[in-house]
Amino acid sequence: KLGHPSELPPEPVPNYEGGEEFLRRLHHVLLEVEVLEGALQCPDSGRRFPISKGVPNMLLTEDEA
């Protein structure tokens, strides 16, 4: 959920390695888009990790460690 129109399918389709259009979009999102401010969210726990100036902070709190 980038809020960035990337038009990626929710999951990789079979034979995704061969789909050039898909690969282009994936490359774009992975390597050409940089999140400067925002957060990463763990899909399991829901825990949010803030991103500031492009750097995510993934240090655990005292309780979590």
Place this chain on the structure above:
Amino acid sequence: AVIGATVPTGFEQTAAEEVREKLGSASRISRDRGKIYFEVPARSLPQVHRLRSVDNLFVVVQEFKDYQFEEKKEDALKHLEDLVKKLPWTDPLKVWELNNSLKKKKTKRKKHNLQSPASREKLSEGGEEGGADQNTTNDQEDCAQNPVAVEPTGGQDTETPQGVASRNGVEEEEDHEQADVKVGEQEGSGSGTKAGDSEAGAGEAKVLRFRVTCNRAGDKHSFTSNEAARDFGGAVQEHFQWKADMTNFDVEVLLNIHNNEMVVGIALTEESLHRRNITHFGPTTLRSTLAYGMLRLCDPQPTDIIVDPMCGTGAIPIEGAAEWPNCYHIAGDNSPQAVKRAANNICSLLRKNESKDSSSALGVPLDVIQWDICNLPLRTGSVDIVVTDMPFGKRIGSKKKNWDLYPACLMEMGRICTPGTGRAVLLTQDKKCFAKALSRVGHIWRRAQTVWVNVGGLHAAVYLLRRTTERADEARPFW
């Protein structure tokens, strides 16, 4: 031309491999540690400058494998003085000239980027005869002439205090370019210098300035490096009629003496290449050449994921991204200052790439995260290479902390690393602690190679470890 290169001690073999790979030449590794020699055609100089494992370059004037120094000091020094006029200076000086013209091209590019006024143009001399009898005229430059240029050193890393300079790119701070030497204008007229085979002086419109740097190692010499530099320098001045100048020199003559091995050379690099990618320093920033050597040791393959979990200012991942762009590099550290510096260094790198192309900056396969080495947010077995400079326990952390930190690090690094094919290259000075920690994780890591290095005067080691095939425990629930 025979080129000599200084490399981080311990990485001579790595540097030799890079030379073979990129220049096709075989290298000789001298017993004087930290130096390699190889032969290349002069036209390969630009490629030589792009080597990433070398700190400094010089062209060899002559090598003496077994020089017998006289026992008495005056005799030994006199012998050195007499040597000067017998040395084959001509060809090496041509290489030096060629090298200068390469440097000037780079300067022009730098100036273009900086858009600074061309304040460095020296007053043109008009190209009359050069030097011998003109020791008085060129005094519009600084007059702080030392009678003889002496560079006292006995030790290893002669770091000329040149400050931070990135090799090809935008430099914020003032660089200290030397005087513009009118090289390459072969007038043919004006044989100002008296010396026989030093035609390099002939075409020059200006008297060259020089200094001699002497490194001496060995316990049987009757003289010090100071004395050798002084007397050798005196003879050089006599022979070429150059002007001695310790700070603003055109030619740096190198006199390297290691027991009975002696090499006379002319420097080709003025700023040490080893801090090339870093603009924001931290307290223990690693030399880029050392970072390169460590990365080469892991033999990165295209698509490898390479992680530095204690990256500090990011020296290693940045070098990695520059030289192995087909790998993905991840840098992490727990310290907010470190992470900030690493991010800034990456920005500088991006800006550097930007100025070359007119279009938008190309991305770099590199990212920074703030994390805890003992709880890495990375999936088990997902990383191919871990490479890092571990806290020595001197400037960062403490020896006591290391007792707990090192084993925890090795465990976590073992978890994220791919069983069987994964490897780690770790630099540390706390060898005792490391050995103990390693003995506890023998089921995950196997020691493959050790390189003994010198880091800021400390005797450190670089360990190459291979990940065993044994799977690590799965990650803990909160990830």
